[in-house]
Amino acid sequence: MPQITIEYMIMIPLLILQIFLFPLTAGWIMNTWTESRQTLALQETASYVGSSIHQVYSALNHESISAGAVTNQLEVPSSIEGYPYAGNASFRDAAPEDAQILDITLSLLGSRIVATTSVTLGSNVGWDIDSIFMSNSSYSSLIAEKMANGTILLSFEGDN
Amino acid sequence: MVSSSIDHMVAVTVFLAATLLFIGLFNQTIQTAVIYQRHKATATKASDLLDNMLLSPGIPVNWGQINGTPTGFGLQDPEFTQYKLSPYSLMRLTSFSGTPVYYPRTGTTYSNITMGFGNFLLVSSAQAINYSTARNLLGINGKYGFQLTISPIITVSVTKISSGTPLKLSINVAGAGSSLPYAPISYCFILVNKGNNQYPSFTTVYDNTYTNAAGSVELTFSGIDGESYSYALIAYAGISGLKGAGYFTHSSEDLEEYVVPMVDSFEDRRVLIAHSWAVHEDGGSNSELKYNATFVILANDFTLREVPIGVGRVGHVVYGQGTEKAWGNITIPTYNPGILVVTYRKSATQYGAVMMPWGLSAMAFPVTFGGDPSQQEWVATDMRHVTVDGIAYQAKLALWSLEGYQVIN
Numbered sequence: 001m002p003q004i005t006i007e008y009m010i011m012i013p014l015l016i017l018q019i020f021l022f023p024l025t026a027g028w029i030m031n032t033w034t035e036s037r038q039t040l041a042l043q044e045t046a047s048y049v050g051s052s053i054h055q056v057y058s059a060l061n062h063e064s065i066s067a068g069a070v071t072n073q074l075e076v077p078s079s080i081e082g083y084p085y086a087g088n089a090s091f092r093d094a095a096p097e098d099a100q101i102l103d104i105t106l107s108l109l110g111s112r113i114v115a116t117t118s119v120t121l122g123s124n125v126g127w128d129i130d131s132i133f134m135s136n137s138s139y140s141s142l143i144a145e146k147m148a149n150g151t152i153l154l155s156f157e158g159d160n
Numbered sequence: 161m162v163s164s165s166i167d168h169m170v171a172v173t174v175f176l177a178a179t180l181l182f183i184g185l186f187n188q189t190i191q192t193a194v195i196y197q198r199h200k201a202t203a204t205k206a207s208d209l210l211d212n213m214l215l216s217p218g219i220p221v222n223w224g225q226i227n228g229t230p231t232g233f234g235l236q237d238p239e240f241t242q243y244k245l246s247p248y249s250l251m252r253l254t255s256f257s258g259t260p261v262y263y264p265r266t267g268t269t270y271s272n273i274t275m276g277f278g279n280f281l282l283v284s285s286a287q288a289i290n291y292s293t294a295r296n297l298l299g300i301n302g303k304y305g306f307q308l309t310i311s312p313i314i315t316v317s318v319t320k321i322s323s324g325t326p327l328k329l330s331i332n333v334a335g336a337g338s339s340l341p342y343a344p345i346s347y348c349f350i351l352v353n354k355g356n357n358q359y360p361s362f363t364t365v366y367d368n369t370y371t372n373a374a375g376s377v378e379l380t381f382s383g384i385d386g387e388s389y390s391y392a393l394i395a396y397a398g399i400s401g402l403k404g405a406g407y408f409t410h411s412s413e414d415l416e417e418y419v420v421p422m423v424d425s426f427e428d429r430r431v432l433i434a435h436s437w438a439v440h441e442d443g444g445s446n447s448e449l450k451y452n453a454t455f456v457i458l459a460n461d462f463t464l465r466e467v468p469i470g471v472g473r474v475g476h477v478v479y480g481q482g483t484e485k486a487w488g489n490i491t492i493p494t495y496n497p498g499i500l501v502v503t504y505r506k507s508a509t510q511y512g513a514v515m516m517p518w519g520l521s522a523m524a525f526p527v528t529f530g531g532d533p534s535q536q537e538w539v540a541t542d543m544r545h546v547t548v549d550g551i552a553y554q555a556k557l558a559l560w561s562l563e564g565y566q567v568i569n
Contacts, residue, residue: 011168018175025183033190037197044201050299051208058216058234062241099219099231101299118299120232122219 034081038108041080042115046106048076049087049133050117052142053102053154057121060146069145071157078136083110087133087156098123106133128155198561203540205304206559210542212298213308214243214555224248225495227287227427233297243546245555247497247519248426250310250548251281253529254288263422263439265486266432270422273525278392278409278514281525282422291530306559307530313545313552314340314404316397316524320386321378327386329408332376333397339375340399344368347395348456348464351384352503352511359452359474360505362513366464371397387413390511394456394464394499394523402552405524411512417447419477419504421490421516429495431516433488433502435477446480449504453490457498458522458549467493497522497549521548536560 056072059065078084085108092101102119134140137158145153212234217223219232224246237246258272261282270282295301315334322328331347333340349365371377384391392409411418420439422432433451452474456464475488492500497519504512517523533539543556 011165011172014172015168015175018172018179022179022182025179026186029183029186029190033194036190036194040194040197040201044204047201047205047208051212054212055215058212058236059241061221062238064241096231120219120297120299122232 035111035113038080038083038111039113039115041077042085042106042108042113043117045076045080045085046087046104046115046117049074049106049142050102050104050119053089053104054119054121056142056144057119057125057152057154060144060152061122061124061150065146067146067148069143072142072144074133074140074142076135076140080108080135083108084134084136085109086135088129088131089127089156090129091127092118100125102127124151126151126153128153131155131157134158199538199540202304202538202559202561203542206306206540206542206557209298209300209304209306209559210308210544210555210557213557214245214544214546217246218249218297224250224252225426227425229289229293230297233289233294237549243544243555245310245546245548245553247521247549248495250520250527251283251423251517252287252289252426253294253308253527254283254285254290256291256307256528256530256532260285261420261422261439263432263434265434265438266424273527275407275523275525278411278418278512279407279523280421280514280516281520282420282516284422284424287423287426294529303562304559305531305533305536305562306557307528307533309526309528309556309558310520310546310548310553311526311556312404312524313554314398314402314524316345316395316404316406318393318395318406318408320408320410322386324387325383325385327381327384327389327391329379329381329393330376331371331379331395331397331406333371333404333406334375335399335402339371340397341371341373341375343371343375343397343399345371345377345395345397346463347379347393349379349381350392350394350454350501350503350513351381352390352505352513354389354508354511356508357505359450360503360511361452362454362501362503364456364466368463386410388509390503390513392501392513392515394515396458398552403550405522405551407515407523409513409515412510415506415510415512417449417479417506418512418514419449419451419502421500421502421514423516424489429492429518431490431492431500433475433477433490435479435486437479438477438486446478447506448476448478449506450474450476451488451502451504453500453502455493455498455500455518457494457496460550464499467496467498469493492518499523519549521551521553524551524553530558533558533560 133156216234217238218234221238223230273281
């Protein structure tokens with residue numbers, strides 16, 4: 001009788017539990033991996049967007065560059081593992097006297113994954129806070145316009 | 161019945177072991193994939209960060225020529241575009257490789273780039289930008305560590321190949337791994353005149369020559385004893401638009417003391433001249449050196465031209481003589497890159513000369529700035545060819561993650 005108890009009351013439930021445990025563990029590991037991949041990809045993209053903004057600003061800020069507008073087609077993927085992503089940016093409240101810090105945030109749509117990066121720009125920069133970057137837009141880009149007084153206005157552009 | 165229970169126990173154990181094995185192997189595979197992706201992200205970041213450093217002059221754009229801490233980090237020369245770096249911003253980077261020098265008389269520590277005896281670049285730590293500040297300005301504090309190395313591409317080395325009279329110096333010019341034959345060279349030879357002058361005067365000789373098929377040339381200075389005289393040579397050489405610089409200094413062999421120039425203020429272009437014993441505190445009891453400073457700038461054709469230094473051109477520095485002022489002040493007359501040459505005299509037979517670049521490129525000094533990559537798990541590197549006031553350099557960035565390489569949860 002004790003053997004039957006061990007067999008049917010403990011061992012079989014344990015086996016059945018393992019049958020469920022196995023795919024659940026596999027699913028959990030896969031989810032973690034997927035999130036890691038997507039987070040890293042989004043961070044890399046955010047870093048690239050930040051560098052692009054910094055370099056466009058640095059190029060236009062040179063005194064030899066006259067007033068005018070440039071469009072920088074951002075060479076970023078239109079989606080990360082099938083998910084499009086959106087971005088916005090705003091100046092940080094606390095910044096040094098003669099500089100501004102632009103915080104750029106990218107969010108992977110359909111998930112809770114967010115990546116941020118910051119860029120230090122001069123005090124002669126304005127940012128269109130309403131502009132939104134959409135990765136799946138057909139012409140998502142960075143617009144920079146240098147005014148006659150040396151001010152540089154930056155914004156994202158896209159059709160979504 | 162017993163055997164059936166054993167079967168079940170074995171089955172559960174085997175299943176459990178298989179599950180754990182699967183989790184372990186699967187996790188390891190995933191970890192490897194994530195690590196690979198992180199490495200790729202670090203490599204991309206290295207490339208972006210290097211361009212951000214080299215293609216931006218920083219904020220304010222002239223931070224290399226003022227004393228304050230910049231609010232944006234960048235090394236580009238504000239007067240140019242593309243990969244042309246400011247010789248002054250590079251001077252303000254705290255050297256990673258040189259041991260800092262503490263000068264007790266001013267109570268200040270100086271960032272140290274010393275390229276052999278008599279060739280110094282010491283910058284007050286109050287004026288130098290340190291690694292921590294740079295990481296904050298670049299927005300990577302706590303995320304990435306880096307080391308930036310700026311080193312000349314063309315190597316011009318000067319060596320003494322004679323003993324006694326006449327003085328013979330050999331100039332060797334090499335590129336990346338090979339000598340440069342038939343490369344044009346312009347040089348300036350500075351000879352400290354012996355005599356009864358209180359402050360040592362000097363004679364300058366400017367000339368041009370070419371390297372031979374082996375990439376070297378021999379210069380002969382007749383009537384000059386290479387041992388008892390004091391002299392300095394600065395040479396510029398290059399080919400196909402790539403330029404490099406080399407230098408050599410020699411002091412009287414029985415003279416232990418020398419003068420040490422130290423950059424005290426970029427904004428005021430002020431350089432302190434100190435007595436070496438007062439800097440290192442390892443000398444004798446009393447000593448006085450009288451000096452005579454001159455500043456030579458580089459013309460566009462890489463010939464050298466003297467620019468007069470006003471007040472403070474001559475002076476004396478003392479060690480161990482009570483409360484007497486221990487250092488001299490020199491104001492560099494211009495923001496054009498050049499070389500400060502200071503000749504000094506202790507007695508009628510003891511002379512010496514030291515040189516300091518004003519603008520890192522004037523003597524093709526290298527600089528290494530940042531942290532130590534040697535203990536890091538994985539380091540991404542990227543490099544660019546740049547010019548600093550016409551001298552060809554290689555800028556190499558080593559970048560590593562400070563966030564580890566684990567799976568992100």
